[in-house]
Amino acid sequence: MSDNFENGQVHQDLVMKLQAQMPDETKLYDLAELYKVFGDSTRIRIMYVLFDDEVCVYDIAATLNMTQSAISHQLRILKQNRLVKGRRVGKQIYYSLDDEHVRSIIAMGREHLEEDDR
């Protein structure tokens, strides 16, 4: 790799320009981490369940036909990334989407997929 760099097979000036344009490494890493959360169908399904409703853990599990434990594990990840939030009411905890961006991000993905149908 660096051999080729030295041998000038690489467009030096373009590469330098591109490197200068790159955002902060940490930002890119965090961005990837965020999308990783969306990149699991269980979590996507949970977010769809919460799209318009506030739902407690057991009902999410029942809706998706999965165990309470599996849902709880995923909710933790969603919560850590501020994609969902929980509100305690007695013994139960009602979950809902944390902000509008969640809906927007999902909508963007759907648009891309629609365009793929051809």
Next chain:
Amino acid sequence: MSDNFENGQVHQDLVMKLQAQMPDETKLYDLAELYKVFGDSTRIRIMYVLFDDEVCVYDIAATLNMTQSAISHQLRILKQNRLVKGRRVGKQIYYSLDDEHVRSIIAMGREHLEEDDR
């Protein structure tokens, strides 16, 4: 929202309503697959390199300080998901973003992250 319902373990009617609202399983799976592609920092970095420029494989590799092979493997995944496209010019293949949605999806993620700074 419906506050005080009956104390059954599962709120049957809510669950039935939620299940009826759920989109097609296949769509949700595809959506997760799409976001999975965004969920890797190497691929995110590649997409940023291609944000405004058409760049050949070797230059992408040089910009990101990675091997040509690693980049090529990731480009294949990006290509399969129609996130980037390649244009052959002689021996080289110039890659660029495939459509506007790629930029939009990245922008949405960034907005969410900005809001997290607090």
Next chain:
DNA sequence: TCAACATATGAGCAATTGTTCATATGATTA
């Protein structure tokens, strides 16, 4: 206080994933 319920969490395992290494395919030019 205890029992019942709702949710969270740690350990372990199978499945998936990203990189490296070696090699193959494809394109140009001597």
Next chain:
DNA sequence: TAATCATATGAACAATTGCTCATATGTTGA
């Protein structure tokens, strides 16, 4: 044609991930 450059790809490996099972934490009411 052969030699070389540019990119693609298959196999192998380590690292990560999502689920299950068992158990822990937290809440309410008797």
